[in-house]
Every structure is written in structure tokens, then in C-alpha cells.
Amino acid sequence: MRNKLTQRAIAKECADWMRRKARFKSNRTKAPMQPFAVVQASAPTHGSDTAYMPLHGFTAVDLGYQRGNAVSNLVNKMDEPAFAATYLSLFDQIWSAPEKLEDVANDKAQDVTIKKLTRGNPTMAAKFAELKNDPKDTN
Numbered sequence: 001m002r003n004k005l006t007q008r009a010i011a012k013e014c015a016d017w018m019r020r021k022a023r024f025k026s027n028r029t030k031a032p033m034q035p036f037a038v039v040q041a042s043a044p045t046h047g048s049d050t051a052y053m054p055l056h057g058f059t060a061v062d063l064g065y066q067r068g069n070a071v072s073n074l075v076n077k078m079d080e081p082a083f084a085a086t087y088l089s090l091f092d093q094i095w096s097a098p099e100k101l102e103d104v105a106n107d108k109a110q111d112v113t114i115k116k117l118t119r120g121n122p123t124m125a126a127k128f129a130e131l132k133n134d135p136k137d138t139n
Contacts, residue, residue: 007127015128025101038088050079051087 027033036053052063052075061068064075078084094100118125 007124008130011124011127024104025095026104027100028102029100033094034090036087036091038084038091040088048079048081049084049088050077051084052077053087 034053035055036051037055038049038051040049041047055075056062060066061070061073064073078087115125118128
């Protein structure tokens with residue numbers, strides 16, 4: 001019983017964190033998008049914004065921090081302010097275009113994330129399903 005209560009608490013906390021902190025959008029067009037990321041400097045004294053490309057995922061290998069099985073995996077770092085600003089501007093244009101991106105934060109992305117979190121753990125999957133269908137849960 002104690003283990004079930006702990007799993008329920010973890011599942012609720014994880015779902016709550018996703019609702020508060022994460023924003024998920026999906027490409028609704030058939031057009032491919034360039035795989036890049038921009039890291040914004042927290043303050044002018046902490047350096048400039050930096051763009052990284054191409055990125056094919058968010059693993060340590062994809063980000064270039066660990067060696068993988070690929071023959072090569074080059075990730076370019078662009079910290080020249082003009083280049084980083086161009087990528088940040090492109091991201092802002094795409095992110096704010098509802099005809100290009102569909103907001104999926106509360107529906108599809110949550111379901112996909114829950115499936116990934118519970119893969120191989122039927123007990124945790126059952127707890128997430130129970131939470132999702134709980135009429136007493138107003139969150």
C-alpha cells in the first residue's frame with residue numbers, strides 16, 4: 001500500500017511539473033523544420049545568446065557531449081551575437097505562428113510523455129491512468 005501511495009504522489013508531482021513548466025508544440029505542416037536550439041544568456045554579464053545546430057535530439061550524444069556510434073556528429077556552436085539573434089528570431093517567428101505549430105501541452109504531449117515515463121512499468125502506467133480518470137482530481 002505504501003509503495004502505491006508513493007507512486008501516486010510521484011505521478012501527480014510529475015504531471016503538475018509538466019503543466020507548470022513545460023510547453024509543447026507540434027509541427028502541423030508537412031514542411032520540415034531546421035533542428036536547432038538557442039540558449040539565451042540570463043544576463044548581459046553572463047555572455048551572449050548561443051545557437052547550436054544541427055540537433056537531432058536531446059541526448060548527451062545528440063548534443064555532442066558524449067561519443068556515439070555514428071561516424072561523425074558535428075554540432076556547430078554560434079555565439080556571435082548576430083548569428084544567435086537570427087536563430088532566436090526565427091524560433092520566435094515559428095513559435096508564435098499558430099498556422100505552423102499546434103499547442104499540444106495538455107493533451108497529446110502529456111499522453112506521449114506519460115507513455116515514455118511508464119514504459120516497462122505497468123504499475124506506474126496503471127497509476128497514471130487512474131489519475132487521468134479520477135473525477136475527484138480537479139487539476
